[in-house]
Amino acid sequence: MRTSRQDGSRLRLRPMGWLTGACALALLCAVAALCVSTWAQEPVRSTGRGRTAASPETGSLAGSIQLGPKLSSRKMRFHLYSDAPVEASKPRPGFEEELQNVVVYLESEDLARAEAPRAASPLVVRQENLAFVPHVLPILKGSSVQFPNSDPIFHNVFSLSRAASFDLGRYPKGATKSVRFDDPGTIKVFCHVHSDMSAVIMVLDNPYFVTPDANGRYRIDGIPPGEYRAIGWHERARPVRRMVRIEPGATTLRDFSIPLAEAADGG
Numbered sequence: 001m002r003t004s005r006q007d008g009s010r011l012r013l014r015p016m017g018w019l020t021g022a023c024a025l026a027l028l029c030a031v032a033a034l035c036v037s038t039w040a041q042e043p044v045r046s047t048g049r050g051r052t053a054a055s056p057e058t059g060s061l062a063g064s065i066q067l068g069p070k071l072s073s074r075k076m077r078f079h080l081y082s083d084a085p086v087e088a089s090k091p092r093p094g095f096e097e098e099l100q101n102v103v104v105y106l107e108s109e110d111l112a113r114a115e116a117p118r119a120a121s122p123l124v125v126r127q128e129n130l131a132f133v134p135h136v137l138p139i140l141k142g143s144s145v146q147f148p149n150s151d152p153i154f155h156n157v158f159s160l161s162r163a164a165s166f167d168l169g170r171y172p173k174g175a176t177k178s179v180r181f182d183d184p185g186t187i188k189v190f191c192h193v194h195s196d197m198s199a200v201i202m203v204l205d206n207p208y209f210v211t212p213d214a215n216g217r218y219r220i221d222g223i224p225p226g227e228y229r230a231i232g233w234h235e236r237a238r239p240v241r242r243m244v245r246i247e248p249g250a251t252t253l254r255d256f257s258i259p260l261a262e263a264a265d266g267g
Contacts, residue, residue: 059246061230062219063255065102065212067095096214098234101136102258103202104218105209106244107229112184112205122146125189125199127155132189132199136235138209141184145201148176156192163187163203200235232256 123143126133128150139145147157149171157177158167163185168177170193181187187201202209212218223246232240237258244252 056249057225058222059225059248060219060221060251061104061106061208061223061244061246061254062217062251063253065099065104065216065218065232066255066257067098067102067216067234068257068259098260099212099214099216100134101200101234102212103136103138103209103231103233104212104220104256105138105202105204105231105233106206106220106223107231108206108226110226111208111224111228114206124148125201126150127157127191127197130194130197132191132197135198136200136202136211138202138204138211139181140207141203141205142180142182143203144178144180146176146178149173154193155197157189158192159187159189161185161187164201167192202233230254232258234258234260236261 123137123139123145125137125145125147127147130151137145147168149155150173152173154170154172156168156170157179159165163183164179164181164187166179168179171177181201181203184203184205187203189199189201191197208220208223210218210220225246225248227243227245230242230244232242237260240256240258242254242256244254246252
């Protein structure tokens with residue numbers, strides 16, 4: 001209570017302090033209630049290696065890839081053009097490069113029957129420095145891949161694979177040809193002019209696939225809940241299969257160890 005002197009003789013009490021305290025308490029309660037409500041509405045954060053928020057309706061698969069052995073020998077390159085501006089030999093891919101040739105994907109009849117969106121940006125395998133870049137490209141069935149020639153010499157793109165057989169013929173620098181892949185399968189691509197050039201197009205029947213990063217970590221988000229076969233693939237190893245269960249709003253962790261067979265020189 002606050003005291004106030006008036007007319008020099010009497011003191012009168014004014015009830016102000018309790019009112020101020022009550023207002024402050026009410027304001028604190030309102031702020032606390034707002035914070036609790038906001039926290040409750042935030043999405044569940046993944047406990048995996050990624051920082052992506054997990055959807056309450058779908059789940060995620062994450063983990064790491066281990067490869068062995070590391071490759072350090074050199075692979076000889078042969079070409080028909082003596083003046084081609086490329087080195088005569090090139091190191092075999094190292095550990096980080098080989099990780100880019102790994103694909104982790106899910107297998108499921110239910111996923112195969114579901115409609116999936118196509119890639120928004122063009123899918124490209126360049127012919128560059130007498131090599132296909134990237135060497136491995138996973139795509140969704142029904143997608144088209146462009147094959148631009150960036151070398152100052154003629155190249156040819158062809159495949160005799162069962163899932164897609166084609167021959168684009170010889171074409172020069174600056175030209176681009178494309179192929180649409182409608183059937184799932186592993187498509188091995190070569191060049192008629194340069195026998196050591198090769199690439200792999202992995203045509204998959206659902207969009208739940210990924211290539212690991214330079215540290216060997218991978219993550220697939222937005223997976224419908226259920227049980228699936230998770231595949232760790234590399235062209236020089238048998239596919240590594242793991243059963244996984246995806247829970248809504250959670251991340252399932254699964255690591256893959258893929259032993260690589262040594263590639264033969266000149267092949």
